[in-house]
Amino acid sequence: MIHMVKLCVGISSFEELESYRNERAHWWGADYGEDVHVHRTRMMPKRAAEMEGIASIxxxxxxxxxxxxxxxxxxxxxxxxxxxxxxxxxxxELVRTIPYPKRPFQGWRYLEPKDAPPDIAANDAENSVEIAAELARLGLL
Incomplete structure (x- = not known):
């Protein structure tokens, strides 16, 4: 399994992404007739078989x-x-993770599961996000 990491260009917060997620498929003219979200990118990953149904962006x-x-x-x-x-x-479904600093890049990159930030439990999200963001800012995470 391999994950994908991508910049969310034009979005400044998790809450903003959440507010746009229902509109994203319409931006691309992509309607798959089901409750999914679609993001269109230029290149098909060569490791697509390692992602479909098991990985995350x-x-x-x-x-x-x-x-x-x-x-x-x-x-x-x-x-x-x-x-x-x-x-x-x-x-x-958008799943909050512990914030991990990531420098800008173009396109998308593969992300090894061992390098992926852990999820934050839904009931702990508000406090955990603030604490984790501060720890990451201090270089402790």
Missing amino acids: YWVIAGSIVCRQPILRLAPYTDAEGKDYCDIIMSP
Whole structure:
């Protein structure tokens, strides 16, 4: 298994991402007729078989990985001009993680499971996020 990490461009917080998640599929014109979220990216991962149904996309917001979304499957897409893309079809569920600092990069990157930040329990999310963000800022996490 291998995860994916991607910058969440134009989004400044987990709450903002949460508010947009129901609109994202419509931005790409991608409607798979089910309750999923879609993000379109230029390249199909070569390790797609290691992701579909078992991995997550970890979102980097404001310089830190702050949440993940389970990847259900990856689908090829070709636009009207003949350009190939990859639709990352994800569960609508956003899972908060302990914030881990991540420098900017282009596109997406693979993320080994051993390097993925742990989830934060839903009932501890508010306090844990603040504490973990402060520890990460201090370089202790």
